[in-house]
């Protein structure tokens with residue numbers, strides 16, 4: 001290709017390619033084979049399950065951010081920091097799960113619209129909610145993630161996908177359980193976090 005400037009010189013190799021026609025080089029749901037010693041069937045099953053776990057982990061991370069921003073009440077400062085810490089940890093899982101999907105030869109979900117279609121976590125209202133409702137909503141989301149993660153970890157072990165099993169057990173399950181503990185201990189009967197009837 002010859003691209004001439006006003007002075008007539010050829011700058012084809014220095015011209016950025018923008019507005020080129022876009023094509024998918026690997027559609028969602030299609031697998032490429034990587035030399036990791038796992039069969040196509042094992043990789044396919046792992047990718048499908050991990051995309052569900054990814055959708056729910058992204059949603060849980062975003063739920064933490066929503067509550068980090070919309071918080072109110074006497075425990076504001078403590079929970080503002082805690083929610084942000086948990087959100088950051090969930091962000092690390094999002095990255096680990098997505099990269100595991102790509103490692104298995106799959107395509108990870110990425111965009112909010114696709115996440116919203118896939119997630120099993122109920123959609124919260126846009127507006128603010130009482131701190132107790134926020135915590136209960138988070139605990140419910142954690143339980144959804146933990147139940148599916150345990151099933152997925154067991155299935156991964158049964159089909160010989162030790163890497164996926166290890167990531168789900170060591171990272172996702174253990175840390176989600178710990179986050180549940182930190183949250184649930186706020187729901188004791190102290191007036192500072194009790195919602196008005």
Ligand SMILES: [Fe+2]
Nearest residue numbers: 068069080084
């Ligand atoms: Fe913040």
